[in-house]
Amino acid sequence: MAYSDKVLDHYENPRNVGTLDKNDPNVGTGMVGAPACGDVMKLMIKVSDDGIIEDAKFKTYGCGSAIASSSLVTEWLKGKTIDQAYAIKNSAIAEELALPPVKIHCSVLAEDAIKAAVADIKAKQAAKEAA
Amino acid sequence: MSATVEMSVVSGSEEGLYPIYLDYSATTPVDPRVAAKMIPYISEHFGNPASRSHPYGWTAEKAVENARLEVAKLVGADPREIVWTSGATESNNLAIKGAANFYSEKGKHLITLTTEHKAVIDPMRELERQGFSATYLDPEPNGLLDIAKLKAAIRPDTVLVSVMLVNNEIGVIQDIVAIGNLCRENGIIFHVDAAQATGKVAIDLEQLPVDLMSFCAHKTYGPKGIGALYVRRKPRIRIEAQMHGGGHDRGMRSGTLATHHIVGMGEAFRLAREEMAEENTRIRRLRDKLLNGLQSMEEVYVNGDLEHRVPHNLNISFNYVEGESLIMAVKGIAVSSGSACTSASLEPSYVLRALGRSDELAHSSIRFSIGRFTTEADVDYTINLMKSKIDKLRELSPLWEMFKDGIDLSKVQWAAH
Amino acid sequence: MSHVYFDHNATTQIDARVLDAMLPWMRTQSGNPSTRHQFGRAAREAVAQAREQVARACGAQAAQVVFTASGTEANNLAIKGLADYLPQGQILTSAIEHPCVTRSAAAMRALGHTGNSIAVDSHGKVDRAEMKSQLIQPTSLVSVMLANNETGVLQDVAELAELARAHGSLMHTDAVQALGKIDINFNELNVHAMTVSSHKLHGPQGAAALILDKRVDIQPLLHGGGQERGLRSGTENVAAIVGFGLACELASQQLADYQSHTLSLRTQLEAGLAAMNASIFGAQSTRLSNTSFFAVDGIEGETLVVALDRKGYAVASGSACSSDSTEPSAVLLAMGVQEELARGAVRVSLGTQNSAQQVADFLQHLQQEVIRLKQLSAMAA
Numbered sequence: 055m056a057y058s059d060k061v062l063d064h065y066e067n068p069r070n071v072g073t074l075d076k077n078d079p080n081v082g083t084g085m086v087g088a089p090a091c092g093d094v095m096k097l098m099i100k101v102s103d104d105g106i107i108e109d110a111k112f113k114t115y116g117c118g119s120a121i122a123s124s125s126l127v128t129e130w131l132k133g134k135t136i137d138q139a140y141a142i143k144n145s146a147i148a149e150e151l152a153l154p155p156v157k158i159h160c161s162v163l164a165e166d167a168i169k170a171a172v173a174d175i176k177a178k179q180a181a182k183e184a185a
Numbered sequence: 186m187s188a189t190v191e192m193s194v195v196s197g198s199e200e201g202l203y204p205i206y207l208d209y210s211a212t213t214p215v216d217p218r219v220a221a222k223m224i225p226y227i228s229e230h231f232g233n234p235a236s237r238s239h240p241y242g243w244t245a246e247k248a249v250e251n252a253r254l255e256v257a258k259l260v261g262a263d264p265r266e267i268v269w270t271s272g273a274t275e276s277n278n279l280a281i282k283g284a285a286n287f288y289s290e291k292g293k294h295l296i297t298l299t300t301e302h303k304a305v306i307d308p309m310r311e312l313e314r315q316g317f318s319a320t321y322l323d324p325e326p327n328g329l330l331d332i333a334k335l336k337a338a339i340r341p342d343t344v345l346v347s348v349m350l351v352n353n354e355i356g357v358i359q360d361i362v363a364i365g366n367l368c369r370e371n372g373i374i375f376h377v378d379a380a381q382a383t384g385k386v387a388i389d390l391e392q393l394p395v396d397l398m399s400f401c402a403h404k405t406y407g408p409k410g411i412g413a414l415y416v417r418r419k420p421r422i423r424i425e426a427q428m429h430g431g432g433h434d435r436g437m438r439s440g441t442l443a444t445h446h447i448v449g450m451g452e453a454f455r456l457a458r459e460e461m462a463e464e465n466t467r468i469r470r471l472r473d474k475l476l477n478g479l480q481s482m483e484e485v486y487v488n489g490d491l492e493h494r495v496p497h498n499l500n501i502s503f504n505y506v507e508g509e510s511l512i513m514a515v516k517g518i519a520v521s522s523g524s525a526c527t528s529a530s531l532e533p534s535y536v537l538r539a540l541g542r543s544d545e546l547a548h549s550s551i552r553f554s555i556g557r558f559t560t561e562a563d564v565d566y567t568i569n570l571m572k573s574k575i576d577k578l579r580e581l582s583p584l585w586e587m588f589k590d591g592i593d594l595s596k597v598q599w600a601a602h
Numbered sequence: 603m604s605h606v607y608f609d610h611n612a613t614t615q616i617d618a619r620v621l622d623a624m625l626p627w628m629r630t631q632s633g634n635p636s637t638r639h640q641f642g643r644a645a646r647e648a649v650a651q652a653r654e655q656v657a658r659a660c661g662a663q664a665a666q667v668v669f670t671a672s673g674t675e676a677n678n679l680a681i682k683g684l685a686d687y688l689p690q691g692q693i694l695t696s697a698i699e700h701p702c703v704t705r706s707a708a709a710m711r712a713l714g715h716t717g718n719s720i721a722v723d724s725h726g727k728v729d730r731a732e733m734k735s736q737l738i739q740p741t742s743l744v745s746v747m748l749a750n751n752e753t754g755v756l757q758d759v760a761e762l763a764e765l766a767r768a769h770g771s772l773m774h775t776d777a778v779q780a781l782g783k784i785d786i787n788f789n790e791l792n793v794h795a796m797t798v799s800s801h802k803l804h805g806p807q808g809a810a811a812l813i814l815d816k817r818v819d820i821q822p823l824l825h826g827g828g829q830e831r832g833l834r835s836g837t838e839n840v841a842a843i844v845g846f847g848l849a850c851e852l853a854s855q856q857l858a859d860y861q862s863h864t865l866s867l868r869t870q871l872e873a874g875l876a877a878m879n880a881s882i883f884g885a886q887s888t889r890l891s892n893t894s895f896f897a898v899d900g901i902e903g904e905t906l907v908v909a910l911d912r913k914g915y916a917v918a919s920g921s922a923c924s925s926d927s928t929e930p931s932a933v934l935l936a937m938g939v940q941e942e943l944a945r946g947a948v949r950v951s952l953g954t955q956n957s958a959q960q961v962a963d964f965l966q967h968l969q970q971e972v973i974r975l976k977q978l979s980a981m982a983a
Contacts, residue, residue: 304826410839430702
């Protein structure tokens with residue numbers, strides 16, 4: 055399988071690997087995929103009180119394209135509002151990394167991870183407001 | 186002589202053109218001594234061994250018969266029991282289809298293992314299409330066949346059992362004597378795929394209760410494109426020819442085979458016979474070193490029995506690391522992540538699944554296969570490379586993190602994808 | 603005594619350039635093309651390049667090339683593999699085919715196919731009218747060789763293929779003797795499958811191919827690892843395939859020179875044979891430029907071959923595969939040649955390394971042997 059230079063770069067030097075405090079009310083966590091499918095992505099975002107993503111971290115069990123997709127989105131997410139984050143489409147990820155057709159699902163998973171992380175932070179905010 | 190020095194091209198350095206070769210079970214380099222012996226038969230002695238009217242043909246024929254003797258000697262057979270083929274795939278096809286077709290009036294049931302090479306399983310499937318029935322037995326989790334299960338699977342109409350001597354993916358050695366004796370008691374033809382066994386385990390067909398045995402040259406430092414099938418003479422085993430034509434090799438297999446390939450196989454098997462004992466000792470030492478080095482990491486599983494196993498093979502699963510990223514990470518070494526013939530697809534190894542390994546563990550397996558030109562430095566490099574890459578990938582892995590946090594992954598509700 | 607090699611239709615000496623191209627694949631480049639690492643990739647690319655070279659020499663697409671280990675295997679694959687998918691019917695093979703074609707066809711009786719033979723005329727050409735009348739029976743497959751190994755006679759395969767197609771039959775041609783000796787174009791021949799082999803054109807033994815129109819269904823002979831897109835399992839013989847590829851390229855480049863050289867030698871040879879009143883088989887037909895199959899009345903072929911061998915000439919009395927037996931050539935019998943004359947048949951097949959001097963010397967030796975043998979048989983009589 056031939057990987058693009060961008061995939062190789064993210065694979066060799068993944069950005070923002072790590073974990074944030076999941077109990078922090080400003081941290082949203084999205085975990086998608088399953089080991090049996092060959093990919094699990096965990097994406098964590100830290101959102102400021104005015105709704106800007108201050109930090110993003112990831113861990114990924116998966117192929118080089120999955121690792122690169124999640125590494126790339128952590129770069130993209132920083133500085134964006136959560137609504138802007140929610141609007142990121144997998145096609146943009148696939149295009150940026152020049153993913154071959156058999157690897158498009160990696161970008162889909164990354165999009166799902168963003169949506170799951172945003173949903174988590176929104177749920178936390180709703181719970182805070184309700185309290 | 187030091188063949189190692191001559192093969193230094195293969196053992197590349199970190200910045201070298203080629204990675205370190207640890208894929209001897211996929212194919213071996215041709216031993217330089219074998220290549221030297223072959224070359225005159227490609228150039229000056231180029232005759233067709235079937236040409237009986239001039240010395241070009243005679244020289245070729247003599248070389249072919251000498252090679253037949255060498256092949257026979259390695260496995261304790263009579264030269265007249267050796268039929269040349271184009272490789273192990275053809276040998277297996279010829280043995281299985283040839284015997285099944287010949288004895289089909291006695292019965293149409295066949296037995297093999299789910300962990301056999303595709304070149305055994307696919308001919309069985311083809312015979313099923315032609316009206317035979319086949320039983321595919323799962324081995325035990327250690328890769329070995331439970332004789333009681335074979336006994337239970339035997340039916341009155343069973344005509345052929347095929348079990349490989351050494352497994353290509355996990356290197357386990359089956360109990361051929363016990364299986365063969367059971368076949369003898371029941372009047373069943375017993376075929377053994379020994380493509381991975383020659384030069385690694387001693388084979389004496391004079392003693393073994395085996396009727397048909399497949400060999401190939403390119404897993405034993407000979408050339409690609411040549412193999413052989415042993416067909417027992419006493420008691421005489423018959424097979425129906427699968428390749429029709431000029432009637433070479435007593436009609437069992439037609440078609441001109443390359444003299445230089447045959448010569449190469451003969452020389453490769455001669456060297457195997459002479460050097461096997463010493464070579465295995467050396468390879469076992471390297472294997473033990475590699476195993477100890479890798480087992481210093483956590484969550485590392487050896488696939489297949491370690492005791493009933495050739496020392497050349499080490500198949501290991503690295504838990505919580507995904508298979509494809511693992512292969513990407515270990516570019517400095519040439520290894521397989523499954524059988525060579527299937528590694529172009531992303532399916533997890535069917536052999537490891539048959540042992541009951543989960544898809545994840547099957548996916549994260551690597552087959553290290555050590556051979557004649559592997560050095561201690563190669564093994565050291567491999568251990569260091571594996572340690573650093575596995576550490577890095579686990580650092581990236583959410584599953585590793587969860588495992589370290591004491592979470593039981595089997596109880597996690599995964600988001601459907 | 604150095605031998606003069608006049609048996610190029612049996613096998614040829616490998617071209618030094620071909621051997622050079624193969625050596626790395628026998629020494630250090632040891633990958634299995636099915637593996638994913640660098641060794642495997644290098645082997646895979648080498649096979650792909652050879653596939654292009656073979657395709658070009660055959661006027662085919664690379665995707666139409668299925669590598670096999672021998673011409674025999676490719677013929678078996680064509681006949682059995684195609685017949686397996688076809689409705690039961692007759693398999694027509696010409697009366698002068700190589701045994702691997704006719705025996706493969708015979709083996710298909712097990713699947714309910716019948717094997718029938720198409721006659722050839724006294725010039726060694728397939729009888730078109732007879733083929734047409736035979737095609738009235740439901741026919742699944744026709745196989746006619748492009749060039750005969752013994753006489754060198756060329757068949758009008760494109761026309762025969764059109765006839766076969768018009769009757770709903772598939773068409774195969776064994777072009778093993780033709781590749782490298784005449785210009786071959788798979789598409790223009792209009793056949794569904796064509797067999798070619800490496801060792802007849804100064805390539806190594808151990809590589810051959812079936813050129814296949816993949817729109818037709820074919821059942822593989824060898825089942826296993828799924829190489830050659832599932833049509834031929836078994837680890838690719840990389841070195842031999844690389845050699846085959848280059849041999850094809852070189853043969854295409856040299857074709858015009860090869861033809862003029864061998865034709866001029868054969869013309870010289872046959873002028874001398876005519877002076878000895880030898881019969882030249884198939885001489886009225888278009889033949890391969892390098893092949894001469896002849897008999898001198900009253901001289902036994904096998905005896906002459908052995909006598910010529912003692913003089914240092916490697917010639918054949920028939921096809922290599924059947925030269926074990928003393929049966930007269932089946933090809934000649936099919937052409938209606940009298941058994942006694944057929945027993946005298948000797949084949950000279952020339953190559954680029956042969957020279958006019960060699961042919962002249964050969965004719966002299968032949969003349970002496972013929973006189974000597976005639977005296978011997980006269981004494982015996």
